[in-house]
Every structure is written in C-alpha cells, then in structure tokens.
Amino acid sequence: MSRKYGRVLIVNLGDQTSQAMEIDPGVLKKFIGGPGLSAYLYGQFVKGDIPALNPASPFFIMTGPLTGTSVALSGRHGVAGRSPLTGFWGEASVGGHWGREFRRTGYDGMILIGKSSKPIYLSVIDGKLGFRDATHLWGKDCFEADSLLKKDWGEKVQVCSIGPAGEKLVKFAGVFTDGPHARVAARCGLGALMGSKNVKAVVIQGKEEIPIENLDSLRASLKDLVEPLTGKLKGMSMFGTPGLVVPCEAIGDLPVKNWSRGKWTEEAKKISGQEMNEKFLKKQFFCSGCPVGCGRTVGGTIDPILEEIGGPEYETLAMLGSNCLIDNLPAIMRLNELTNRLGIDTIETGAVVAFTMELFEKGLIGRKELGFPSLEWGNAEGAEKLIRMIAAREGFGDLLAEGLKVTAEKIGGMAMEYAIQANNMALPAHDPRAYASLALGYSTSDHGPAHTDSFSFWFERGSTFPEIGIEKVMDRFQSEGKAEMMVKVQNVMNLWENLALCKFTVIGGVQLQHISSWLRDICGWELSIQGLIEVGERCFNLKRKLNVGWGISRKNDTLPLRVLTHRVNDGGAGNHLPPFNIMLADYYERRGWSKEGIPTEETLKRLQI
Amino acid sequence: MKIRIEFIGFPLIYDLFQDGAHPYTLAGETVVQLVDELISQKGSLVQESLLVPGTKELDPTIQIRINTKFISRDEIPQQKIEDGDHITFFRLLAGG
Numbered sequence: 001m002s003r004k005y006g007r008v009l010i011v012n013l014g015d016q017t018s019q020a021m022e023i024d025p026g027v028l029k030k031f032i033g034g035p036g037l038s039a040y041l042y043g044q045f046v047k048g049d050i051p052a053l054n055p056a057s058p059f060f061i062m063t064g065p066l067t068g069t070s071v072a073l074s075g076r077h078g079v080a081g082r083s084p085l086t087g088f089w090g091e092a093s094v095g096g097h098w099g100r101e102f103r104r105t106g107y108d109g110m111i112l113i114g115k116s117s118k119p120i121y122l123s124v125i126d127g128k129l130g131f132r133d134a135t136h137l138w139g140k141d142c143f144e145a146d147s148l149l150k151k152d153w154g155e156k157v158q159v160c161s162i163g164p165a166g167e168k169l170v171k172f173a174g175v176f177t178d179g180p181h182a183r184v185a186a187r188c189g190l191g192a193l194m195g196s197k198n199v200k201a202v203v204i205q206g207k208e209e210i211p212i213e214n215l216d217s218l219r220a221s222l223k224d225l226v227e228p229l230t231g232k233l234k235g236m237s238m239f240g241t242p243g244l245v246v247p248c249e250a251i252g253d254l255p256v257k258n259w260s261r262g263k264w265t266e267e268a269k270k271i272s273g274q275e276m277n278e279k280f281l282k283k284q285f286f287c288s289g290c291p292v293g294c295g296r297t298v299g300g301t302i303d304p305i306l307e308e309i310g311g312p313e314y315e316t317l318a319m320l321g322s323n324c325l326i327d328n329l330p331a332i333m334r335l336n337e338l339t340n341r342l343g344i345d346t347i348e349t350g351a352v353v354a355f356t357m358e359l360f361e362k363g364l365i366g367r368k369e370l371g372f373p374s375l376e377w378g379n380a381e382g383a384e385k386l387i388r389m390i391a392a393r394e395g396f397g398d399l400l401a402e403g404l405k406v407t408a409e410k411i412g413g414m415a416m417e418y419a420i421q422a423n424n425m426a427l428p429a430h431d432p433r434a435y436a437s438l439a440l441g442y443s444t445s446d447h448g449p450a451h452t453d454s455f456s457f458w459f460e461r462g463s464t465f466p467e468i469g470i471e472k473v474m475d476r477f478q479s480e481g482k483a484e485m486m487v488k489v490q491n492v493m494n495l496w497e498n499l500a501l502c503k504f505t506v507i508g509g510v511q512l513q514h515i516s517s518w519l520r521d522i523c524g525w526e527l528s529i530q531g532l533i534e535v536g537e538r539c540f541n542l543k544r545k546l547n548v549g550w551g552i553s554r555k556n557d558t559l560p561l562r563v564l565t566h567r568v569n570d571g572g573a574g575n576h577l578p579p580f581n582i583m584l585a586d587y588y589e590r591r592g593w594s595k596e597g598i599p600t601e602e603t604l605k606r607l608q609i
Numbered sequence: 610m611k612i613r614i615e616f617i618g619f620p621l622i623y624d625l626f627q628d629g630a631h632p633y634t635l636a637g638e639t640v641v642q643l644v645d646e647l648i649s650q651k652g653s654l655v656q657e658s659l660l661v662p663g664t665k666e667l668d669p670t671i672q673i674r675i676n677t678k679f680i681s682r683d684e685i686p687q688q689k690i691e692d693g694d695h696i697t698f699f700r701l702l703a704g705g
Contacts, residue, residue: 231623231627231628232623234617235617235618236618236701241701247669247671247700250669250670251669274679461702462658462700462702463620463621463702464621472657473662475662507702509623572669
C-alpha cells in the first residue's frame, strides 16, 4: 500500500501554486470526507463572512475513504462550498467515473482557492498538477468540453466541467462529469462557484492503488452482500428513477403545474420509466463500481446528434415535465439534454420555467418581458427558449438566473406565492403534502431543500432502518415521531454523504455495521455504530454552525406558502397539509438547538465543534 | 390455480421471496384475494410492505404487472387472475 487516505491537493489559482496536505487522522475520524470534511476545512481556510463568489471563497471537490474501492456503489464524489444560490452552505454529490479515477491520481480531495486571471482548466495526471489555457473551451457546452479534452488527453481521462451557464455565473449551474452521459453535482449552484474562479474543467487520470489496509478482510465482508443488494435494487436496474413517475403521481408526491395540482394520471404514464424503456432506452448506465445501473442511456435529440446520451431522471421528468404540464417525453428528453449541455440543474430549471409559466398565466409578465410571444403551460418550445436565455443571461433570463426568490422579489405582487423555494433554492420533486417528513427535511437541511439530504420518505414508504431505531414503516401523513426520525436519518445520510457512498445502498441493505467493518478494513479506524452516527450528527451541526454565522435561524427554516397551506384535493395526498410548526419545535429540541434554531453551546461542545 | 408471483423492490420481504418468480397456489381468483392470502400466510412484514399503514388498502405506490401488462390502479380491485399467470408486485423505493 503506497499511502493512507486523507491527501488533499490545495490549488491556489491566483499564483498557480499548489501543495499537498495530509489531513490529520484524528480529523478524518471526526469528519470522514466529502462535505463533512469540506465544512471542517472551510472553517480552517476562511475567516469572516466571505461571499460565495468572492475569490477567497474556496471550492471543494472531495471523495471519501470508500470511493473507488471494491465496496459496491462507492464510485462517487462531491463538490462543496458556500452556495451562490442560497448564500448558505452548499454541497452536491455525483456518481459516474470521475471520483474513482481521482483517487487513483494519489489524492482524495482538492481545494481551489483564489481566482485565475484567465480561463483555465486543471489537469491532474499521475499525480502531477497542470494549469492549462482554456480559451478554446470557454463557451463550449459540457458535452463539447468533454469531447475536446478527451481528444487532447485520450479517451481514458475523466473530465468534470462546467457549461456556459457556470461561466456566466448562473446561480444554479452544476458541475458535470461523464460527457454526454451527464452525471451532475447539480444543486446549490456550485458550478457558478467553479466558474467564478475561471476554471472550466478538471481533467484527471491516475494509476495509483487506492489505499486499503486489509484487502482480504474487505473482500470477505463484501462477498455475501452484492447479490442481495442488486436483488433489492432490481427495480432501479429495470426502470431507473424514471420508474417513480407513475407511483409518485398516485400518492400526490409528483409536483404538477407548479405544485398547484394533484391528479395527472394519464399524462404521467406518457412520461414514465416504462414508456422510456419501451421507446427510447438504449442501455443502462453504470457508475464506477456499481452493479445496479440505474442510469438511463437514450437516443440523442439535439444537433450535433449523439448516438447515446444520458436520459432524464425522475427529478427532471417531474420538474421539467409534470410541473410545467409538459407530457411529451421526447420534448422532456430534449430539455434534459439542453440543460445538461448548458450546465444547469434540471430541478432548479424546471422550477424556474414553471414559475415563469405561472407569472405569464397570471399576467405578472407579458411577451415584452419574456422576449418571445408566449409561455403557456405545456409549451416545451417556449421552455427551451427560456432555458437558453437563462444560460446566456439574456433578457429576462438574466434575472431568472439569480434564482426564484430574487426574481419574485423583483417582480413583486403575488410573484412570491408562485416561487416554490426556500432560501432561493427550489424544492425538489417530492411533495411535503404527500410525506410529512419532507417538510422538516427541506426546511432544516444543511444545504437547502434537497430530497437527498435525508431521503426520509423512504421510511414512510416501505423501508425501515432498525439500527437507528426505525423499526416500522411510518404513516406518511402523521406528525408524531417525525422529528425524531428526521434527526436520525439526517445524521445517517450525512455520514453516507461523507463516505461518498450511494444512498441507494441503504435500500440495498447496507447497514452501519457494514460501514464500521469497511472503515476498519480500509483505513484501520475503529468506529462503533454509535460513533458513526455521531460523525453524521457532528457534520450536520457543523454546517448548521456555518449557516448560523451567515444569518440562518428559524426565520429561514420554512417552506413556501403554497406547500404549507394549499390543498391539492384531487391528488393522492388528498387534503393533507404538513403539520409543520408542531414538528419543527420538536425537531429543534431533539437537535439540541434553541427555539430560534441555533445549536446550543452544550450541543456544540458535546460534538466537539 | 397455479400462478407465479414475484416481488421487485420490497427490501423488507426480500428474504422471504428473494429474486425471481415463485410458484404459488392461489385459493382465490383476484389480485385482492392474492394479497389477503399472502398476508395471512407470510405475516406482518408482507402486510407492512403491501398495505398503507393501519388500513387494508393496497399501497398506491405499488404497481402490479400481470404477465407483461401493468394494471392500472382503477382496475386492481376487480382484477382477476388466471391459471398460469405471472404476477409481479413492483415498487421503487429509492430514487429521486
């Protein structure tokens, strides 16, 4: 074994210098990796209130100790930093093949500091960092950038890049990998953070062994796990996340017409995973080290036509489909490809398009503001025009590129009611009126409303987690027990994020006892189940502490009025509304936070932060 | 009648049914009766996996396929099963 886990490459873009840093093992055991370690390092690098797009604002790319090992579904990495979209902590993770390859370069993470004076891309080839002119890449879409860089460096390199939207500092730009297969660290606008540093891409290739202390023991512990894991996730193999469209519509979980309607049954079938399989699926897409293959590879639609591209996920089908009343699957696939090429988050983009459709319907904007004749519900061509304007920051798109809340404040009147967001970040495509826990999850998440923060709805829909005391599937509408459940799952999912391990493994049967065993085998760490839960709790609270420093408190821990007060009686959620305030007070108490949502001194001391 | 049953996406009862189709002798003749039989034979984990908590209602997120055809939710209450049918209970839990 050549090295230990915890080597981070610090890159100063201003003077084009770099240094490798070995993170202290004590720190690693407290924060593991991923966004938790990023948040810890943020506190080490930044003093004071530095705006997200200030050159002094660091951008983190992190893996975890399991990344790229033989642990199934471990081929992930994440990006993190202060979110340009919310102004609070931001993080996003992604599968694909970049994370594993990055660890083979000899590093486990990378921190970009400062700002390059001109567009560049970084290369890390066999451990050697290069600062490269990116003039020829600037303005290119994500697919083109990937293709051009592979022409220069060979097909075996892995590329993460921003698109034109990230260059233009669109506040919901993402960081993309895997070229036309488009895996994306999408949320929180971290593509704008990377763009603000004038960094177009990071190209990597390595040949170092990934450090594992006891390979035989690791292999033995994995031997009997893969078969049941793939068995339990067989539905994901068959239909991918698009398979969720029909069942989510059935229970009122699918956002329809900017979250104002419930029933959309026949239309949902037209944009379903089954429909995609029958008409457009070419093959599954497998992230590195994944036997499940939930990704969809479909036929290309936009010139230059590619034979195979990444298909839309559930979130995209919902936000750019049902939420905009677009029931034409090829049209959604086209919009998905467009947003992936331009480098923007499809969740945020779908929310912004639906918001604009409602503004247009209600007469708050007209053709003059839009810059084109109309944007009625279901108008996919209009949506495409708007998306291009956002990415290029042209006309009304320039305002929309700042996010929902900022736009609504500028427009005034009733606009804020149509902006389905929290702290300027769109709600993802699972409805808190269908799953009460989501109301808590979205409002208290450490990085804005993100369903992946807790995946709490799994435990209100046929799944349990006995190791953390979730022994039975919970009633999805009730408030009782939800605060306790949310604290537990946020802690555990934070741990999963820090490990950069796909959260679908939870459904596949991976438990904390497995994690404990793997960390012993890979890093030589002794971490009990309780110790692992505490890592998650520590990291969640550390990010809350950062957010409190940036002004977050109870006033921010809320949801849009439409979701809290508007019943969608015609849908599968019936007349239910999330019992939000009851759950929030209980949640704060269980977190060890004050009534204003501030972690108490005692809590911070207990968690050693 | 003799049918085959398969569960895809039900982690709680994975150990009961594992992967693939299982032969099953159905006393009744409808999907609803099949669900009732499975619950009475296999117990609370099956109930927890198939029904809305605290009710006798089939969880609406579950899709049912008979042979190659998905059955719409409206059809489920009266859906009949025929000898030799392959019934797949399908549910996606993960994802987003």
